[in-house]
Amino acid sequence: MINRRNFLTTVALGTASAAVLAACGQSAPAQTGSASNPVTINYTWWGNDDRAERTRKAIALFESKNPDIKVKGNFSDFAGYWQKRATEAAGGGLPDVMQWDLSYLRDYGQRNQLLDLGTVKINTDAFEKSLLPSGQIKGKTYGIPTSTNAFAVYYDPAKVASLGIAEPDGNWTYAEFNKFLTEVGAKGNGALFGSTDYTGVWWMFNIWLRQNNIEAFTGDGKLGFTKDDMKKWWNLTKDLRGTPAIVSEERTTQLAPKSPFGSNVTATEVTWDNFMAGYLADSGAKELKLVPVPSDDPDNLGLFLKPSMLMVASAKTKYKDAAARFIDFMVNDPEVGQIFKTSRGVPASKTQRDGTTFEGTDKLVVDYEKSIEKYLKDAPEPPIVGFGTLETSFKRISSDLNFGKVTVDGAADAWFKEAEDLIKQNS
Amino acid sequence: MTQSPTLNRRSASSTPPLPRKSRQRGADARAGYTFLLPWLLGFIALTVGPMISSLYLSFTNYNLFDPPKWIGLDNYTTLFQDERFLQSVGVTVSYVVFGTPMKLAAALAIAMLLNSKRKGQGFYRSAFYAPSLIGASVSIAIVWKAMFGDSGPVDQGLSFFGINLGGWVGNPSMTMPMMILLTVWQFGAPMVIFLAGLKQIPADLYEAASMDGAGPVRKFFNITWPMLSPVIFFNLLMETIHAFQIFASAYIISNGEGGPAGSTLFYTLYLYLRGFSDFRMGYASAMAWLLVIVVGIITLIFFRTSKSWVHYSGDSK
Amino acid sequence: MTTMATPTQPKPVKQAAEAPAPVYNPKSESAGAKRAKSVIFHIVALALTAVVLYPALWMIASSFKPNAEIGGSNTSLWSSNFSFDNFVTAMEGIGGVSTLQFFTNSLVLAVGAVVGTILSASVSAYAFARIKFPGRSIFFGMMIATLLLPFHVVIIPQYIVFQQLGLVDTYVPLLIGKFLAADAFFVFLMVQFMRNLPAELDEAARIDGAGHVRIFTSIMLPLMKPALISTSIFSFIWSWNDFLGPLLYLNSPEKYPLPLALRLFVDQTQSSDYGAMIAMSVMALLPVLVFFLVFQRYIVEGVSTQGLKG
Structure with missing residues (x-):
């Protein structure tokens, strides 16, 4: 992928970079893992301390159910999140799996930075059919909604x-x-x-x-x-x-x-x-x-109903299967619903929604979305x-x-x- | 005592070259470049190379995703129609023009106050210097924001005197004074340099002036100012250049947005937002180069005008 | 830009390096007038000290106050509800990363910066100050010019290169410049220092057959101790306070140094725990303050003789 800018900047760095590059070179890792030799995928999200806590719980649960995959989590605030993604994408280094926002889906999907999730195994049977198109661009599915908000x-x-x-x-x-x-x-x-x-x-x-x-x-x-x-x-x-x-x-x-x-x-x-x-x-x-x-x-x-957030994977991920399994788990697993409740929005997958008990404030949010059902139009x-x-x-x-x-x-x-x-x- | 490289070279070439000496010179050249290697590598890889790249990028439309697209001078011409850019120039210029002289005036005044053989001078000097060390940190920006916020100590202090400004942080016309106070608060570093300069001024000059019946004002303008002018020049140049590049405190105080109403949208903050938030790297590069040019011109003007007011020791008056 | 590099610029700094000259002290005043002047001096100076140190005192005092009292009706610095609660909360860190980890990261970066700067700046400065080679004055001028160069002009391409090399989210981009003497100020400082060392030293060593390596290691380095100490202190503190570098290059919270962690803390704790935020700010400044108290003499002398900025 050498183009003019790469050439210019690489020449500028000269010998120093070559030495560093050599020192940092790594052999290609295996594509699939096993319990004794798990693969590690990176997952990143934005949000506050509370979400970090819940996400870590969900990751721990996923790892215990999938001993052949380790998930390394990172997070930041919303504004900083997009600065980081842009710069990572420029260098081809997006994390394997990411929490995503509708506002930025086209930026990255259209630029071939995101994996077409139609090519991997993620169960979307439990989703409202009217909701899925908001994760799609020109017939390709780049994002799966975790949940909805209104x-x-x-x-x-x-x-x-x-x-x-x-x-x-x-x-x-x-x-x-x-x-x-x-x-x-x-x-x-x-x-x-x-x-x-x-x-x-x-x-x-x-x-x-x-x-x-x-x-x-x-x-x-x-x-x-x-x-x-x-x-x-x-x-x-x-x-x-x-x-x-x-x-x-x-x-x-x-x-x-x-x-x-x-x-x-x-x-x-x-x-x-x-x-x-x-x-x-x-x-x-x-x-x-x-x-x-x-x-x-x-x-x-x-x-x-807007997807309050989506799950996406990097187009360049080496671990498509692991990424797909993690996404599937995050959007469908009822126990994940129990961990997040409505803090990500109301779970989009019926499997997850039905497996989650909503009480108190969480119930208010679910009830509100039910109450406006008759007014709802297609997601944008x-x-x-x-x-x-x-x-x-x-x-x-x-x-x-x-x-x-x-x-x-x-x-x-x-x-x-x-x-x-x-x-x-x-x- | 001044050993400039030019002087050394001249004295070396005045001796007739001998074969042994020329061999020595070759060895020296090799050794020189070997010792210089770390800096030279860094200079080429981290300064010259990137400068050339950013000059190139400044003529392109580059969003980090697609290859740079050559657009000629478009970035530069767009800049001058960009209201946010003009606003950032205004914010930065007012910060430099008001903040730097105020900071240096405070530094000079307090240095003159401290320039005596009184007890405790060392203590005061250190105490006044401390803010310079921590002033640029994120911690201080956070504290500053809290102090100038609604019912913070500044608001309460002013209310005590019957001045009710409310919090400064949310008031677009008060954020600049707040930022200027933050830089003036760090007067310690130039003050310490002034103090060292003041100690160099021979006491007999003042004594002679006293005998001529000169008052403090005349002594200041006839002795202190000219004798101190090289130090004033050094401080003015360095502080001005630093002031143009303020970033961290503006970033923290405005939550990285340059608000309220763009009143803290400093040049470098807008550059950062354009580059790393809107991904308009070409545009940001053009801004960076414009800054280099402006700083270069200002430095040039400083040096040109300095001849008329900066007196180096040994100069004939 | 070559104009910036004229050797006149370091001059004022060098003058300052001389031994202090006698200070003006008129003999004609009476003892009483002197005394009165001295009292006025101390009153003014102490008042100034109070104003200058107030923000730091307020910060430290607030860190021990319960949340409700910060910026509340209790304007006195001291609170009767003194507690360490804020520090306990702050130590917990953010999103599973402990504050101790942020401390360690800052420390690793700062020590790396000190080691790198000392090694690279002293070697480069030796070349500038003690070796004659063609192009030396041109390079020296360029180095001085980089002192005045707004660094924003290099950050974008630098970022792109490190990105291409897969070095983002590592400490390499933050440290490599230190090992390549990119902080021109320190090179300049050491050059100035070495030029003031007598030339007879290396001439004598040369006659004894010593090469540059030996002159540098066994003669220059030991003599340069004061300059090395100033450099260490300042590069430590600058690295400790650096914000933009880590902001650009680091992605993982577990790699964050304190300033970045502080910002994350401000953003993340949406229920705005002011007390903990200020406590964390205090902790982030603590090493700098301790450094200042311990090395106060070196720091202030360093500034007055070498024109360093804080």
Whole structure:
């Protein structure tokens, strides 16, 4: 795989590298392992301490059931995770098995970095047929969903009650939702705010587009919405910004990496339903509830089950079989479900889901996904190449909007410029 | 006492070459390159080679996956239309322009305060130096963020005086002062160098000036400043170049994002984000080369203008 | 860029290396005025010390406070609820990797950096300072230029090369530069030091038939002890505090040195355990602080005579 850049850089290193290279050379390892001589596969994931703990338990279980395979685990935070994967991929050194996010599936799948899991043995019989396409690109399966999550409005019933406001039932329009936030902010007396600016969340925008029957991205990797759509979206909370209905961006920055909702500064938050456990731990609240997102069309909530994460394997893995067995175990094994509960989302495989007992908060999440079943539409296709970057700029530009650094028009212009530039770069 | 390589060479060549000497010279050349080998290898493999590569990459579109695609000057022209880039330049320039002189002024003032034969001088010198040693660490960045946060000690201290700014960390107009305070806090390193320089100034100069009736201000401008000018120049040059390259503390304080509202988006942080987060290595390389050019020009300007205000001992005045 | 390399630049530093000259001390003042001045001096200096050391004190004090009191209403440094709990939590580490492991990693990297720098910088400096060979002044100028070069220009290609060689997530990229004298500052420091050693030393040795290897090992190295000590201290501390290098090259948490572990800690513990975070910060700084207290004289002298940065 010598091309021009390799040549240039390799020449630059000269003799020193040759010596090091020789010293580091290894003989090719065997493709399959045995109990006495197991193969080792690398597995990496993002997440917090809690997930690390659970994952280690799952790995230990897998190793005890598969003595011919050892799994070496690594993890990092979400942002750092993608920096690492990109640089590893560039050198052909992706770990054998990885936890993956829908936002980055196309980046790597389309660039032939991921293994076509259709070529190995993974049992997908227990999966909803509508869910699997979100792990597929052009007919090839690059990712298997571990679990699903759905968008929801979280609220803390105790806080809402203490303000003397009726609990919401999730049957609301944007105007009604805004009114609710305004009321919380007004009665919160500077101590409690309505929410963070929900128009700063990409997936909420995506849902709003679906409510208006617009696809975010076209089949050929272009934007499916216009600048006007985006302005309309960001204008939804125009009158709320700078009022107690929305917690100030200053405050949000101060609290980071903890969220305002987890810090008991806001009464509601719009996000994925599998964040429940984290919010409960952070806020120390006795109970948190989930209701559907607002919509101006009561028959179309734009909701869908998204794979909260996927399992993928490197295209260059030497241990396809071992990788496939590990993936199969992680997505299907009921005991793995018992370990993770809903911390990865609701298990996607029915085998795993049925084998897991959900109690307390976990039950809330499962019940929520059941309650919205009738509104669910197909899961989205993997977004365009470079989507991760666009999602980050969406959040950043929306934050600038709340700081009052840009107008809605300027914000839409800025995002479109970046998006068009990115699409051009990757075409 | 100044032995520059030029001087040595001149004295060596003034003696007529003898056969034995020329053999010696050959042996010396071999020995010289042998001893120099580690540095030379590192210089070629870790500096020159990568510099050439990054110069090449700066003219390409390179995302780490696909081979680099030659696009000429596109990266450089795009840079100047990139608002985030311009913002990062603004942030960095204001940091350098305000932070460096403030830090050096503090260092010089305190060095002059300490430049006496009083007891405890050594203690103060060490105590003031300590922040320079730890200031660039992740630990201090974390502590800084906590201290300047909502109801941190800084907020509480200011409230005591009736100033209610709230936390600095989340306020886009207060993050720069916070970063500047972090660098000014590390005034110890240039201070110690100033102090060493001040000790070199002969005491009789001040005595003579006193007899002429010169006050402290005149003494400062007529004696201290010119006599200290080489040290001031050295500190100014090094601190300015360092200030351009601030990274770790900005990264930690802004969670690696350069926020709030881009107010801590330092040049190097944006370079890092472009390269290692957006995978636009060509673009990042162009940024790196632009930085090299700018730092080079600034160094050049420093040296050019230094002739008018830097006086080396032995110079005729 | 050759302008940067003019030999005028090291001059101010060299001047500073001379023995201290008498300090201005006017004789005309009365004893009383002197005394008053001295009191004012100490008041000002002590006030400054308090301001300068406050962040460090606050950090250490906070590490012993329960979470709720940090940044809370208790503004005094001392808390009656003094406890080691934060340190106990911090020692547990992150995601199954103990803090002791991070310590060991930092130590391995720092010791490696010291050994590499001492070996490579002293040898290279000997060539620059004591051997005459063609191209020496050009190379010396280039070395000085690298002092001023923003290193960001080399990190991307360096990264790509180490990636191609499969050396990412090893300590090789972090240490190889130390063994190849890539920290020009230390080479420069040693060159300056060696140039101030009398030339008669090696001339005499040469007459006795000693070669460069012997002159270097048995004459120069023993005499260079002060420079070697400064170099060791600073390369240790720089390596200990390094953030960008490990951030780029290391993937596995069990290989992380402390600064990276600290960041992971900040990100991972979403339930923001402030106390433990600060306790871990204190522990990460501890070796540097101990180093400072022990070698304080060397460090400050090193800075004043060699113009080192902290």
